[in-house]
Every structure is written in C-alpha cells, then in structure tokens.
Amino acid sequence: MIQPVAVIGAGPFGLSTAAHLRARGLPVRVFGEPMISWRDHMPAGMLLKSTPAASSFDAPQPGHTLADYCTAAGIPRLVTDEDIIPVETFIGYGEWFQQKLVPRLERVRVVSVDRRPGGGFELKLDSGELFTARAVVVATGLSGLAHLPPELAGAAADGPTPTGPVSHSSQHHDLSRFKGRELIVVGAGQSALETAVLAAEAGADVRVVSRGRGRVAFGAPPWQQPKLRPESPFGRAWSLWALSYYPQPYRRLPEGARHYLVRRVLGPLGAWWLRDRFEGKVRVSEVDRIVRADAGAGRPAITVLASGGETRELAADHVIAATGYRVDIAAMDFLAPELRTRLAVSRGTPKLGAGYVSSVPGLYFTGLPAASSYGPVMRFVCGTEFASPRLARHLAAAHG
Ligand SMILES: Cc1cc2nc3c(=O)[nH]c(=O)nc-3n(C[C@H](O)[C@H](O)[C@H](O)COP(=O)(O)OP(=O)(O)OC[C@H]3O[C@@H](n4cnc5c(N)ncnc54)[C@H](O)[C@@H]3O)c2cc1C
Incomplete structure (x- = not known):
C-alpha cells in the first residue's frame, strides 16, 4: 500500500x-x-x-x-x-x-x-x-502553546480556566460573559488591547496592566506610513521587508539573535484602527513588573511594582493573561x-x-x-x- x-x-x-x-x-x-x-x-x-x-x-x-x-x-x-x-x-x-x-x-x-x-x-x-x-x-x-507567566500562576492553582480567577486569552470566545464585572487584562499586544476593547464594549469595567512604560501603543494608519521605505506585509520598513521576503538566511543568524528577533520584531503594538475604541474606555496601568498574583479572598489580586518603586495591589473579578504563546x-x-x-x-x-x-x-x-x-x-x-x-x-x- x-x-x-x-x-x-x-x-x-x-x-x-x-x-x-x-x-x-x-x-x-x-x-x-x-x-x-x-x-x-x-x-x-x-x-x-x-x-x-x-x-x-x-x-x-x-x-x-x-x-x-x-x-x-x-x-x-x-x-x-x-x-x-x-x-x-x-x-x-x-x-x-x-x-x-x-x-x-x-x-x-x-x-x-x-x-x-x-x-x-x-x-x-x-x-x-x-x-x-x-x-x-x-x-x-x-x-x-498558550503561555501563562509564572508570576500569574499563583492565582491559578489548577491552571488557567475561563471560570476561575485567571484565564488565558485563548480560552475566550464570547467576552459578553464579563458584562458588569471588573476585569484585568495583562499584556500590551494586539490580542490584549482588542480583548480589552471587546470586553469593555460588552459592558465590562476593564483595566489593562502592561509591563514596561509606554508599552501600550498603536501603529500608524496606512496613509501615515513612511513613503521612502520598502513595503512589506507589516508596514514600510527595511527590517520588515528583509524578514518578510528573505527568511532563508535567518537560519544562519546566531541563536541568541534569532530568538530575540522572533520575540521583538513585530512585538506588542495595537492596530491603528483600535486606538479610538481603546482610549478613554479602558484604564491602563503601566508597571515595572508583576510580582505575584493571589486568589485567596475569592477575587484575584495582582501585586505590581509600580514605576516609582512602590508596590501596589490591583484586584478584579477576573484576570485574563493575554500573554501569548x-x-x-x-x-x-x-x-x-x-x-x-x-x-x-x-x-x-x-x-x-x-x-x-x-x-x-x-x-x-x-x-x-x-x-x-x-x-x-x-x-x-x-x-x-x-x-x-x-x-x-x-x-x-x-x-x-
Ligand atoms: C488573537 C490572535 C490574533 C491573530 N491575528 C492575526 C492576524 O491578524 N494576521 C495573521 O497573519 N496572524 C494572526 N494571528 C496569528 C495566527 O493565529 C497564526 O498565524 C495562524 O493561525 C497560524 O496558523 P497555523 O495553521 O499554523 O495554526 P492554527 O491556526 O493554530 O491551526 C492549528 C491546527 O492544528 C490542529 N491540531 C492541533 N493539534 C492537533 C492534533 N494533535 N491532531 C490533529 N490536529 C491538530 C487544529 O485542529 C488546527 O486545525 C493571530 C493570533 C492570535 C492569537
């Protein structure tokens, strides 16, 4: 056969x-x-x-x-x-x-x-x-391959679940379940920002927690893309053009550079058309890092190190980790x-x-x-x- x-x-x-x-x-x-x-x-x-x-x-x-x-x-x-x-x-x-x-x-x-x-x-x-x-x-x-950072795992003893204190963004399809509830979305990529917007539009009270200052940002609309740089499927830039059309030599780069570029190129950035639906509708806490998460009192709470060096606690009815794969x-x-x-x-x-x-x-x-x-x-x-x-x-x- x-x-x-x-x-x-x-x-x-x-x-x-x-x-x-x-x-x-x-x-x-x-x-x-x-x-x-x-x-x-x-x-x-x-x-x-x-x-x-x-x-x-x-x-x-x-x-x-x-x-x-x-x-x-x-x-x-x-x-x-x-x-x-x-x-x-x-x-x-x-x-x-x-x-x-x-x-x-x-x-x-x-x-x-x-x-x-x-x-x-x-x-x-x-x-x-x-x-x-x-x-x-x-x-x-x-x-x-959904990734839950270890600092959030403390509030998800049995792993992330949509009905528990902490879930991963991949576990949600219908965000209307959060209507009338307080929600924290961890992350600053398109998935985090769009999940936050869709939940807010469904009636949730949403806060995005992003690690690093200035991380919540949106791309330029097509008509503001720089004209003198080559076009690529991801926007106009020499680096994006090379990575899009010439992936063959990528294998020859040093190991550290390859892993770094996969994480960083085309990294967290909201789509240009999401900005108006996000700003003023979703609260943002930009923090140095998330220290830990607990769900002891029935509600998940995350302890964050704020940029001033002090620790703060942010609580909600549920935390969605939009933390990628x-x-x-x-x-x-x-x-x-x-x-x-x-x-x-x-x-x-x-x-x-x-x-x-x-x-x-x-x-x-x-x-x-x-x-x-x-x-x-x-x-x-x-x-x-x-x-x-x-x-x-x-x-x-x-x-x-
Ligand atoms: C929120 C979000 C938004 C995105 N938006 C974009 C976007 O706008 N544009 C873009 O280009 N990319 C986007 N991506 C990335 C996109 O998801 C991937 O590029 C794409 O889905 C990858 O396709 P794939 O075929 O490799 O895998 P998938 O689409 O994940 O398909 C996996 C397949 O594997 C099958 N499978 C898994 N395990 C088994 C098994 N053991 N036996 C049999 N079958 C199995 C599943 O049934 C499924 O058919 C987005 C990702 C996310 C998370």
Missing part, C-alpha cells in the same frame, strides 16, 4: 501546505479541525490586524486569495490596506479554501507520532486507527517521547534545515514552531507564501 504524507493541522499553514503537496501529486492525509484557533480561541467580533494583502493562504494555483473568496461569497472585496477583515469573514475564507483545495479533510486528532524502525512514521488517531506515513508535517499552530517541543505531547528526544532543539523549538525539515528526516514543522528558524514572518498567515512551496518541494524531492 502507498504510504501517504500526514499533515497534522488544518489552520492556514496546514491547509496551504497540504494544497501544495497535493498539487505535486503526493498522497496526503490531513488531520485537524479547520480554522479552530480562529473560531474557538479568539474573541467573537475580532478584526484581523493583518491587511488583506497579508492575509491569504498561499496556494499552488491562482484563484484562492481572500479577495477571490469575497468575490465567490458575494461580499465586498477586501483588498486595500484600509480594508479591515472581520474574523468571521476570515474563518469563512479558510473553510472555503479547505473545501476547494483540501477536500477529504479528516476531523480527528492525531494522538501519537512515532518513528518506525524500517523508516517512515507510525501515527495513531483518536478514532483508534493506526497507519504508516512516509513523512509528517506538524502544522499544529497555537494548539497547546511559547513554542516548546515538550508541550507537543502527540510526538512520542523517543522522537522528541531525538529532535535537535534550540530553547525548546525545533532546529529546522532547508525545506523546513527537522533533524529527524521526514519530520517537518511549519508555522509558529518554525519561527525560530525562519523568522517572525512564520507567526503570521503571510508566512505561508514562503514556507508552503519550499516545504512541499523539499518533501517531494526527498520522499516523493
């Missing part, structure tokens, strides 16, 4: 990679819930920060961009940098892309992946099925322990070679887990343009 390639993940990266592999004539089985991160782990009513030009999944043939979807769905075309994409439209785009280019998607979980002694990989599905794949692409995106191979528990031990890693992230292959031949990573090898563009949908064709070419040459 012909062994297929297994693609684990049906978000933007998994779907785009699968489309490229199929276009090369490879037998592919694709697993996952289409667009689930966007449907269940981001707030309803969210608008995308990325522009329409940076929000299409790369496809092997024309006719599958976000704008093509708008035309097919009979909705206004989203094309200019001033067009803002509602998350619901983006989910519709992802499902349309999947139905057209990745039919026969299998909506099951892969529970384990292990190497086979004679070559290839053995996968187990939560349906109980066992099968052998010639190669595996891990495109599991944000799943299981950390790639950690140890958290990818569907990879067998022996496989994880064999993987070359750098600070918990897989070290990838040309074509997104890991140190285990036949095992590929794309999307967020590839960011420490290929740069911050891998954290965003537009990273599919660079990643998917290269990964498919490498995999077809090595295992076709």
Whole structure:
C-alpha cells in the first residue's frame, strides 16, 4: 500500500501546505479541525490586524486569495490596506479554501507520532486507527502553546480556566460573559488591547496592566506610513521587508539573535484602527513588573511594582493573561517521547534545515514552531507564501 504524507493541522499553514503537496501529486492525509484557533480561541467580533494583502493562504494555483473568496461569497472585496477583515469573514475564507483545495479533510486528532524502525512514521488517531506515513508535517499552530507567566500562576492553582480567577486569552470566545464585572487584562499586544476593547464594549469595567512604560501603543494608519521605505506585509520598513521576503538566511543568524528577533520584531503594538475604541474606555496601568498574583479572598489580586518603586495591589473579578504563546517541543505531547528526544532543539523549538525539515528526516514543522528558524514572518498567515512551496518541494524531492 502507498504510504501517504500526514499533515497534522488544518489552520492556514496546514491547509496551504497540504494544497501544495497535493498539487505535486503526493498522497496526503490531513488531520485537524479547520480554522479552530480562529473560531474557538479568539474573541467573537475580532478584526484581523493583518491587511488583506497579508492575509491569504498561499496556494499552488491562482484563484484562492481572500479577495477571490469575497468575490465567490458575494461580499465586498477586501483588498486595500484600509480594508479591515472581520474574523468571521476570515474563518469563512479558510473553510472555503479547505473545501476547494483540501477536500477529504479528516476531523480527528492525531494522538501519537512515532518513528518506525524500517523508516517512515507510525501515527495513531483518536478514532483508534493506526497507519504508516512516509513523512509528517506538524502544522499544529497555537494548539497547546498558550503561555501563562509564572508570576500569574499563583492565582491559578489548577491552571488557567475561563471560570476561575485567571484565564488565558485563548480560552475566550464570547467576552459578553464579563458584562458588569471588573476585569484585568495583562499584556500590551494586539490580542490584549482588542480583548480589552471587546470586553469593555460588552459592558465590562476593564483595566489593562502592561509591563514596561509606554508599552501600550498603536501603529500608524496606512496613509501615515513612511513613503521612502520598502513595503512589506507589516508596514514600510527595511527590517520588515528583509524578514518578510528573505527568511532563508535567518537560519544562519546566531541563536541568541534569532530568538530575540522572533520575540521583538513585530512585538506588542495595537492596530491603528483600535486606538479610538481603546482610549478613554479602558484604564491602563503601566508597571515595572508583576510580582505575584493571589486568589485567596475569592477575587484575584495582582501585586505590581509600580514605576516609582512602590508596590501596589490591583484586584478584579477576573484576570485574563493575554500573554501569548511559547513554542516548546515538550508541550507537543502527540510526538512520542523517543522522537522528541531525538529532535535537535534550540530553547525548546525545533532546529529546522532547508525545506523546513527537522533533524529527524521526514519530520517537518511549519508555522509558529518554525519561527525560530525562519523568522517572525512564520507567526503570521503571510508566512505561508514562503514556507508552503519550499516545504512541499523539499518533501517531494526527498520522499516523493
Ligand atoms: C488573537 C490572535 C490574533 C491573530 N491575528 C492575526 C492576524 O491578524 N494576521 C495573521 O497573519 N496572524 C494572526 N494571528 C496569528 C495566527 O493565529 C497564526 O498565524 C495562524 O493561525 C497560524 O496558523 P497555523 O495553521 O499554523 O495554526 P492554527 O491556526 O493554530 O491551526 C492549528 C491546527 O492544528 C490542529 N491540531 C492541533 N493539534 C492537533 C492534533 N494533535 N491532531 C490533529 N490536529 C491538530 C487544529 O485542529 C488546527 O486545525 C493571530 C493570533 C492570535 C492569537
């Protein structure tokens, strides 16, 4: 029997990679819930920060961009940098892309992946099925990688939960549950600021707590972007242009520089269109650092070190940690322990070679887990343009 390639993940990266592999004539089985991160782990009513030009999944043939979807769905075309994409439209785009280019998607979980002694990989599905794949692409995106800083963990003895004192932003879809309640949102990135705005608009009393002075800031609107710098999907700047269109040399940078850039480039900054909805509606406490969090009195309270050096306590009915995601191979528990031990890693992230292959031949990573090898563009949908064709070419040459 012909062994297929297994693609684990049906978000933007998994779907785009699968489309490229199929276009090369490879037998592919694709697993996952289409667009689930966007449907269940981001707030309803969210608008995308990325522009329409940076929000299409790369496809092997024309006719599958976000704008093509708008035309097919009979909705206004989203094309200019001033067009803002509602998350619901983006989910519709992802499902349309999947139905057209990745039919026969299998909506099951892969529970384990292990190497086979004679070559290839053995996968187990939560349906109980066992099968052998010639190669595996891990495109599991944000799943299981939500990060709760240790200083907040004291108020979340059983881990973050939406109904407990502390949750992670990925655990909320409907923010109207906070109507009439006091809410603290920790973070200064788009996710924190947009979560705060949506909760405030739903009737919550919201305070954003951000670490570092001047951290709550908003980007410039498209018409104020500097004209003499090259355009990139993230705005006009030489650094963004290089990181967006030339991720190949990124792998050759020193380890420390690579990890630093992934964290810092395109770091916390609210979208230009969020400023008016935020200012005057959400309170902000900029603090030096968060010392600890407690939930002893039934209400969570966080102790912060203010910029003047004094400590203060901030309490609310609930704290949402909009503190992002950390790639950690140890958290990818569907990879067998022996496989994880064999993987070359750098600070918990897989070290990838040309074509997104890991140190285990036949095992590929794309999307967020590839960011420490290929740069911050891998954290965003537009990273599919660079990643998917290269990964498919490498995999077809090595295992076709
Ligand atoms: C609040 C928020 C806003 C964002 N806004 C933007 C934006 O405006 N523009 C942008 O470009 N990026 C944005 N991002 C980043 C964006 O989420 C990622 O770029 C994108 O979702 C990554 O796609 P992915 O395919 O790698 O993973 P995901 O979209 O996370 O998909 C993961 C897939 O893996 C599957 N899966 C996981 N584990 C298994 C398993 N064991 N077995 C089978 N399937 C499995 C899931 O079912 C799912 O299908 C945002 C992120 C957040 C958190």
